[in-house]
Amino acid sequence: MIQTDICIIGAGPVGLFAVFEAGLLKMRCHLIDALPKIGGQLTEIYPRKPIYDIPGYPTILAEDLIKNLMEQIEPFKPSFTLGERVEKFVKNEDGSFNLTTSAGTEVSCKVVVIAGGLGCFEPRKPEIPQLEQYEGKGVTYMVINPETYRNKRVVLAGGGDSALDWTVFLADVAAELTLVHRSESFRGAPDSVEKVMELAKEKKIRLMLKSNINAIEGNGKLTGVSITDQHKSVQTIPTDYFIPLFGLSPKLGPLENWGLNLDKSAITVDTFDYSTSVPGVYAIGDINSYPGKLKLILCGFHEAALMAQSAYKVVYPNQKYSLKYTTVNGIQSF
Amino acid sequence: MDIINIYVEDFSGNRQHLEIPTEINLNLMEVLKASEYPVQGTCGGMALCATCHVEVLSGSEQLNPPQDQELDMLDTLPELTDNSRLACQIPIQENIDGIIVKVLTE
Incomplete structure (x- = not known):
């Protein structure tokens, strides 16, 4: 104490x-x-x-x-x-x-x-059913210790500087990294935007623009997220962690x-x-x-x-x- | 004295008519706060906190277009709508007469 x-x-x-x-x-x-x-x-x-x-x-x-x-x-x-x-x-x-x-x-x-x-x-939380039930069980809103994500599958959501920065940082740490952003462009620091685009081009991350996460799946622990793209087609991505980064x-x-x-x-x-x-x-x-x-x-x-x-x-x-x-x-x- | 009219809808859909003199030199965030809507205006009107997020239900084309700082901030909101604005970036001036806004903060 x-x-x-x-x-x-x-x-x-x-x-x-x-x-x-x-x-x-x-x-x-x-x-x-x-x-x-x-x-x-x-x-x-x-x-x-x-x-x-x-x-x-x-x-x-x-x-x-x-x-x-x-x-x-x-x-x-x-x-x-x-x-x-x-x-x-x-x-x-x-x-x-x-x-x-x-x-x-x-x-x-x-x-x-x-x-x-x-x-x-x-943290601002997106409106996704059951999101709060999975907090601490795969859903988190802040990256406190990046090592937690080493060799894990991670989905990030958001389009601000913190989403960009963590994408760049975690690209080398996570086994598989997906960034989901609602819009088709980023308005963050030009440096970070460029790096994220490069990582996507090199296929080091999966970048999903004009897309939204509207459901999560799990069995007591998070197993995947459902992502809807601009054509309204839905796909489920298996993941260990989902980190929405929408500011505070x-x-x-x-x-x-x-x-x-x-x-x-x-x-x-x-x-x-x-x-x-x-x-x-x-x-x-x-x-x-x-x-x-x-x-x-x-x-x-x-x-x-x-x-x-x-x-x-x-x-x-x-x-x-x-x-x-x-x-x-x-x-x-x- | 010039008076403008705006219509404000709260989270549960109740609509209120506000008459505001333009000469008071306020922005919409300050007016909503003074009218006891759940608008915090944490950053004091710098478009840095998004605690004054509103949806312009009618008249969005009348408003001055958002600047970079506001767009950056709007980008961080999970519940963004096509007509989302930060009320602190909307000065109380003649051009906003008649708009209808919905307060999106709780």
Whole structure:
């Protein structure tokens, strides 16, 4: 079990900066994110977009802001659990918390900070009957470990960059690879499109354009997918894995059932310290709601600073704290 | 003040008439969000998240054609229709008067 002072749910910019503010107050942090990489929306949705309203940066690319934040929090040695979603939330009698992720990772902490943005990014699922029954039994929406597919038969669906990238990558790994795309052309990065077309020409992959997958087959485990082409003719391709790659969309997820006060899909907080209705649990950044709330990264940073002051009293109930400027004391790393 | 009319159908098929002044300088995603439709607009209108996916049931030819960024994003949607658009890329202007859109997000 991972033991920490603060468990931060969400490794976007606000979750990351919370590590800094907590670190100044000698609190250690562990971060959990449902996505396999840090950065949240900034990495997942708009890594190459410039942001213009971060104080001190006339303009900064989203991915660079994340890189800088990682550098800024490095002295405080945060630990990460990525690609896992917090499923279970238990408040113990002594006020501490136990969290359990989708992969069974357990975290014990004194404070929980929810910096979950718009919720978990969950894969968009195509409407195929029985698809969900086969999740984990051959159907998956994310390639986490490519080695899983070594010498296996794999069908990918989608036409975006991730479908193209994984096609190129898995072409050498899988025993047999099929890419199914609804349209006749790809709009992804020209490089990747060219590589995929080449692989198809060399018959290293099976490329099915203007086609859709509308049924899956199996006997408890996936055995094949049915593909309908533009002429409405249907063929079944035997496969071990089917990976639809249609991007991600945000959902609030399991934290809806943790007993926190909610307003639509946001967690209501007290603006004194961004605490939620459950003592010891804070919500900062886009996921919280209060009168006058602005969903800006810079507001999330401010919320993180105030949260840390209040969390300090939970983590160190018998100590007094007085604010010290980093310019005076520097950073005392762990 | 110029007012335009649009008709919005929700996921279960109920249709509502909205009157919108053009001078408010909003896009359709913002209007749908403000009208309490289940439209998140996660990316804030950059055509990067597709949480404002709509189907234009009538009047799609009146709209400005989609730009590359929007087409790229639409390509990632499993439930794409022939008249799919991202509402955030549809500014509230005279040219959209009378269109009928169906909200495809839940």
